[in-house]
Amino acid sequence: MLLALGLFARLRYTRKTQKLLQYKNEIIRAEKEKAEASEKAKHQFLANMSHEIRTPMNAIKGMTDILIRRNPKEDQKEYLDGIKQSSDSLLVIINDILDISKIEAGKVELENELFSVNELLNNIHHHAV
DSSP states (O other), rough: OHHHHHHHHHHHHHHHHHHHHHHHHHHHHHHHHHHHHHHHHHHHHHHHHHHHHHHHHHHHHHHHHHHHHHHHHHHHHHHHHHHHHHHHHHOOOOOOOOHHHHHHOOOOOOOOOOOOOHHHHHHHHHHHH
16 A cells, blocks of 8 residues: 555656646747747848848949049049948948858858958058058
8 A cells, every 4th residue: 555655656746747847848949939030030130231231332332433433533532442442341241241140040152252462451551550
């Protein structure tokens, strides 16, 4: 009889523990789904904002290129070159934000792009001075 009571108590304890474990697993599953939805919304927001910012930045860049081709005065050319370099830099940052969003979403597309190390260093030096 004592053995039966012990087994019964053990069975009740096991069932209670299983119910508690199931409840906690449901909570964890719900929180995981919530986190995944939040992460997806963040990726979508970053992608949308990157595209929305890129459009006017490309317009600024294009209009600056047009003004540079119209033979501006020397002091104007200096300012236009500054605008061009700044808009190029901002586009790189915007593209980096979009790339980070793509990496986090598992949608990575790598590109090979040629660049001049000398030009890069000259730009860094020019902006640092």
